[in-house]
Amino acid sequence: MATDVHRPVTTPAVNAPTGSAPFAVRVDGLTRSFDGRAVIDRLHLDVKPGEFVALLGRSGCGKSTLLRILAGLDRDIEGTVLVPRRKAVAFQSPRLMPWKRVWRNVLLGLPGKPRRDVAEQALTEVGLKHRTDAWPKTLSGGEAQRASLARALVREPDLLLLDEPFGALDALTRIKAQRLVDELWQRRGCAVLLVTHDVEEAVLLADRVLVMDEGVIAYEREIDLDRPRGIADPRFAEIRAELLRRLGVEQPDATQNPSHNVS
Ligand SMILES: Nc1ncnc2c1ncn2[C@@H]1O[C@H](COP(=O)(O)OP(=O)(O)O)[C@@H](O)[C@H]1O
């Protein structure tokens, strides 16, 4: 049965009176089934305005399914899902149209007549202004992912949904992209839900880390470390170890051979 209860809510706009919107995302009793199997099973989740939340979980546990529902791309659900009207999503694959120049890709799907200066401003914000007129196939992986982020930013989202956006990047480019997302989040003040398989990335960036399992949020942890965070901090290592444990990743000797990723 298709139950469409996905509807917009007012969110924390910068000039909204304090306390007017206690959450950016509210999910209650959410169930999504495929072929009679509940991948998401009466899940509950609240995200505060401006909060950065990272979502971990083994491959196939339903992270992307949840993200797609929050993005409004999947409405075949039961339960309550309240999200801001202004939201944007970026996926692991940048999904650029090869026949459109970068700036036109950034504006893709926006209502009204495309305005180049709007695209340029977002491209400047992600450090890609010099590639405004480039064709997507000439971009590096990191540049394409920046273009994808610019496309999310022009929507001026109150909620930014990121599905393993750095997953395909090499290590160095990945670190730069993580820093960029951190900066953008601090500047924009939007809520972020980042799906990642990288525990370290989650602890570096997020206010709160969730572990999804068996269709629900099985564990959550506030990350109360000062920013900028460093992996050398012993508390960082302690949180990382706890998250890995919750993910079912055995660490015979975490100090000698830390295993950061799950897949
Ligand atoms: N459109 C679909 N049709 C059938 N099964 C699906 C569909 N989308 C996702 N699934 C199944 O739901 C489960 C969760 O998938 P997904 O949300 O992509 O996991 P994750 O992102 O955590 O790796 C998987 O078993 C997947 O095969």
Ligand SMILES: [Mg+2]
């Ligand atoms: Mg996924």
